[in-house]
Amino acid sequence: MRGQTKFAWSMAAPSIIALIALGIVPLVWMVWTAFQAFSPNPTLPPQFIGLGNFESLTSDPQFLGSLKITAIVLVAALFLQLVLGFILALALYAIERGRALVVSLLLIPTAIAPIVAGIVWWMLFNARFGAINSILLQWFGVDPVNWTIEMPTALIAIVVAVVWQWTPFVAIILLGGLTTIPRDVLDAAKIDGAPARRVLRYIILPMMRPFFLVVGLLMIIEIVRLYELPFFITQGGPGNETVVAGVYLFKLAFSFFDLGRASMMSVFLVISLSIVAALYMRLVADKKSAA
Amino acid sequence: MSAQQTSLVGMKRPSRRALRNRIKKTVPWMIISAFLVFALFPVYWIILIAFRPRGDIFQYPAALLPTNMSLDNIRYVWFGSETNDPVIGFLGTSLVISVTASVIAIAFGVCCAYALGRFRIGGNFLSVWILSQRFLPPIALVVPLYLMFRELGLLDTYLGLIILYATFTIPIVVWLMLGYVESAPRELEEAAYVDGAGYWTTFVRVALPVLKPGLSVAAVFTFIFIWNEYVLAYQLAGDDVATITVYLPRLRSAIAELYGEIAAASLLSVLPAILFAGMMQRFLVRGLAFGGLK
Numbered sequence: 001m002r003g004q005t006k007f008a009w010s011m012a013a014p015s016i017i018a019l020i021a022l023g024i025v026p027l028v029w030m031v032w033t034a035f036q037a038f039s040p041n042p043t044l045p046p047q048f049i050g051l052g053n054f055e056s057l058t059s060d061p062q063f064l065g066s067l068k069i070t071a072i073v074l075v076a077a078l079f080l081q082l083v084l085g086f087i088l089a090l091a092l093y094a095i096e097r098g099r100a101l102v103v104s105l106l107l108i109p110t111a112i113a114p115i116v117a118g119i120v121w122w123m124l125f126n127a128r129f130g131a132i133n134s135i136l137l138q139w140f141g142v143d144p145v146n147w148t149i150e151m152p153t154a155l156i157a158i159v160v161a162v163v164w165q166w167t168p169f170v171a172i173i174l175l176g177g178l179t180t181i182p183r184d185v186l187d188a189a190k191i192d193g194a195p196a197r198r199v200l201r202y203i204i205l206p207m208m209r210p211f212f213l214v215v216g217l218l219m220i221i222e223i224v225r226l227y228e229l230p231f232f233i234t235q236g237g238p239g240n241e242t243v244v245a246g247v248y249l250f251k252l253a254f255s256f257f258d259l260g261r262a263s264m265m266s267v268f269l270v271i272s273l274s275i276v277a278a279l280y281m282r283l284v285a286d287k288k289s290a291a
Numbered sequence: 292m293s294a295q296q297t298s299l300v301g302m303k304r305p306s307r308r309a310l311r312n313r314i315k316k317t318v319p320w321m322i323i324s325a326f327l328v329f330a331l332f333p334v335y336w337i338i339l340i341a342f343r344p345r346g347d348i349f350q351y352p353a354a355l356l357p358t359n360m361s362l363d364n365i366r367y368v369w370f371g372s373e374t375n376d377p378v379i380g381f382l383g384t385s386l387v388i389s390v391t392a393s394v395i396a397i398a399f400g401v402c403c404a405y406a407l408g409r410f411r412i413g414g415n416f417l418s419v420w421i422l423s424q425r426f427l428p429p430i431a432l433v434v435p436l437y438l439m440f441r442e443l444g445l446l447d448t449y450l451g452l453i454i455l456y457a458t459f460t461i462p463i464v465v466w467l468m469l470g471y472v473e474s475a476p477r478e479l480e481e482a483a484y485v486d487g488a489g490y491w492t493t494f495v496r497v498a499l500p501v502l503k504p505g506l507s508v509a510a511v512f513t514f515i516f517i518w519n520e521y522v523l524a525y526q527l528a529g530d531d532v533a534t535i536t537v538y539l540p541r542l543r544s545a546i547a548e549l550y551g552e553i554a555a556a557s558l559l560s561v562l563p564a565i566l567f568a569g570m571m572q573r574f575l576v577r578g579l580a581f582g583g584l585k
Contacts, residue, residue, distance in 0.1 A: 007490040008410035015403035015421065015461050022458040023424050026435035033435065088326050091319035102323055104569035109330050111564035111571065113519030115536045116557045119543075120333040123340065129550065131336050134352035144352075168330055225428035228521055232540065246430050253434050254526060266431045277426035 027270070034263040046260065053264035062240060063265065066248035072155065073244060074223045077162040081219055082212060084163065085170030092171065093178045103175075106168035114165065118232025121161040122148065125233065154234045154242045161229045166222060170215050177211030178204070210283060217280045221273060245269065337561070340554035341365065348550050364551035368559070374549060378556050381538040385518055385560075388449065388534060392456035393513040397506060399457070400464025405494060405502075407465065408472030409480075418469070424462040429523050440527050447528045455523060460513040467512060471505035472498075511567045518563055535560045 034053055036046040057063045088106075092099060109117070124131045125147040136142035147153045181204060189199045227246035230236060236243040236251075243251070249269070253262035340348060344361035347354065371377030407418050436455070437446075445451030475498065483493040499506075521536040529537045539556055542549045 004410060004490065005412065008406040008412045011402040011406035011494075012412060012417070015399045015465065016417075018399065018454070018458040018461060019421065019424055022436070022455060023427065023432075026432045026439055027427075029439060030432070030435035033438065084326075087322060091322035091326075094315065094319035095323065102327065104571075105327060106330050107568040107571055108334060108565055111515055111519075111568040112334075112561050113521065113536055113564065115519075115521040115539055116337075116561055117333075119539060119553055119557050120337050123550065123554065124333060124336060128351050129349055129353050131332075131353055131355060134355055137352050138355070164329065164333065168326070171326075221426060221428065225430045227430055232543075249430065249434075250526075253437070259434055259438065262434045266434055269431045270427065273426055273428070273431070274423075277423050280426075 030263045030266050030270075033260055034267045036260045036263075038257065038259040040257045042257075049260070053261045057261055057264055057268070060261075062243065062248060065240060066243050066245045069155070069242060070224060070226070070245040073159055073162065073226065074220065076159045077166075077223055078216060078219055080159070080163045081167050081170045082216060085167050085215070086174055086208075086212075088167065088171035089174035089178055092175050103172060107172065109165050109167075110169040112165070114228035115232065117161055117165050118229045121157065121164070121229070122233045125157045148234045149238050151238055151241050154238060157233050158226075158230050158242060158244075161233060162223060162226065165229075166219060170219065173215045174208065174211055177208050181207050213283050214280065217276055217283075220276055224269065224273060334561075334565075337554050337558050340551060341558045343551060345551055364555035365559075367549075368552050368555040372552075375542055375552055376538070378535070378538060378559060381533055381535045382559065384449075384532060385534040385536070388452050388456065388532075389514050389517040392453045392460065392517050393510055395453070395457035396460040396464050396513050397509055400461045400509065401468050401499075401502065401506060402494075403461065404465045404468035404472050405498060408469050409477075409498075418465075421462055421465050424459075425466060429459060429520070433522055433526050436523070437526055445527075447531050449532055452524065452528050452532060452534075455527065456517045456520065460516055463512055463516065464509045467509045468502065468505050471502050475501045508570075511570050515564055515567055515571075 033046070035048055035050055037049045037052065038046045092102065095102075112120075123129070127133055127144050127146045127149075130147070132147065133144045137144065145153055147157050185203060186199065189203055225246055226244050227250065230242050230244050230247050231250075234242040236247050245265075249262055249265050252258050252265060339357060341364050342357070342360050342362070344359050344363060347358045367375065368378045403421070406412055407421070440446045440451055443451075445454075479497050479501070480493050483497045488496070519536065520534075524534045525537050525540075528534075535556075539553065539560065542553045542556060
């Protein structure tokens with residue numbers, strides 16, 4: 001028995017050590033630097049300033065603004081991803097042939113690097129040479145729109161790109177959920193003559209709840225860490241109106257070299273995301289004990 | 292079309308039921324087609340621009356269908372030009388880093404998943420802790436990692452990026468492999484113990500072959516994750532050691548916006564993702580993607 005435990009720990013040790021070295025150590029380091037003021041000159045040592053960074057962050061309109069913009073993108077994109085993703089999942093569930101091919105084509109946006117997704121949507125939304133204005137002009141006679149340099153179209157462009165990249169993934173996960181609903185339950189409802197609307201409302205949606213929660217939380221994490229898409233599509237503009245949290249964090253750290261405040265912002269994001277992760281684990285545990 | 296119409300005229304009014312079945316068959320395909328157009332149009336656009344001659348790219352309004360074909364953009368990107376470096380070195384760097392880090396992550400991760408799934412060490416806490424690392428986005432850790440790497444002299448090195456990527460993808464491997472370990476039959480391994488095989492021999496000779504399909508899925512996921520990563524590749528490296536994702540934005544900051552070159556380089560950089568999307572779907576549809584939720 002003891003040999004077995006020893007063997008098991010030695011198998012897990014490399015992973016645990018690596019995750020401590022590059023997961024826990026930076027985390028602790030980050031908390032430490034969050035309490036320090038860094039000089040733009042890297043040869044000068046940082047100074048301990050307690051909660052100074054937190055105070056300056058909470059009175060920083062750009063930080064608060066970046067949280068607000070992230071919240072707007074989050075609400076809009078999450079809503080669209082879940083609604084469109086569920087419609088797509090139902091459609092995929094209804095077809096019998098060709099599903100594997102369709103799914104692998106639909107997954108391409110999710111498999112593409114976010115930086116490339118940013119590049120291609122930046123090209124599509126370009127006011128002069130982009131496809132979207134060309135379609136609007138040629139098919140609908142609409143005058144060119146300055147998508148990425150005006151509001152609110154710049155924000156819409158980012159939301160469209162986020163929805164494009166992740167909705168198929170959401171749909172595939174929800175499709176996996178739909179396939180767990182036992183066929184006989186649906187058949188029984190059909191025999192009883194239940195209308196499709198009520199089957200959806202009283203059978204399908206309640207059984208899909210855990211899948212919605214899980215994929216919703218995964219999307220929250222994806223959107224909070226959003227960086228590449230806004231960085232490429234709008235570069236934060238016009239003004240600072242599309243500077244999401246991730247973009248502002250980078251500005252703090254690598255444009256202003258204010259590593260202390262950037263660390264404090266990271267701490268804030270990690271704590272927020274930890275709450276989300278804890279929620280996720282709880283929900284999964286609930287599902288397990290219920291099953 | 293006309294055959295269908297005549298048959299409809301010749302028939303009595305189709306029954307409600309037949310009509311409903313018809314709708315049931317076509318509506319899902321209409322929805323799926325709309326999504327396919329949305330999902331694939333940007334890919335079509337990259338390909339279109341990548342093969343479009345420079346003069347045609349900067350025309351207004353942009354032509355939505357192929358115009359003249361040209362391999363210039365691909366050639367500039369592949370061999371380099373006055374405005375940009377050849378892409379091949381960056382693809383090579385990405386390939387070396389992605390493959391090396393994936394191999395390390397899978398070797399470490401599968402051992403860890405086996406220890407957790409078979410022997411239940413560390414109880415629930417250890418598995419939850421490892422899996423929860425997946426929720427720490429690189430962007431949140433990039434500042435302390437930058438400071439750490441600066442102290443350790445790991446900035447802008449292959450070694451730095453490889454150990455970073457390997458570590459960050461270990462939780463993905465563990466998360467994917469746990470389900471496979473738990474559903475693999477124990478009996479074979481117990482038979483091996485009875486025959487006097489040690490733990491390590493049993494793991495390598497008996498357990499690993501059963502886990503093989505899971506390993507290929509994990510390889511696809513880790514490879515794509517690393518290949519696509521930009522934030523760490525740019526902030527912690529990006530000069531001497533520059534991956535393909537670092538190369539792409541550089542084309543924009545050049546004197547002229549190298550539209551065609553960006554499209555051509557993007558196209559080259561997404562080829563592995565497109566190839567692997569087909570492999571990912573088999574796994575995701577089976578609903579196994581959520582270790583805890585099967």
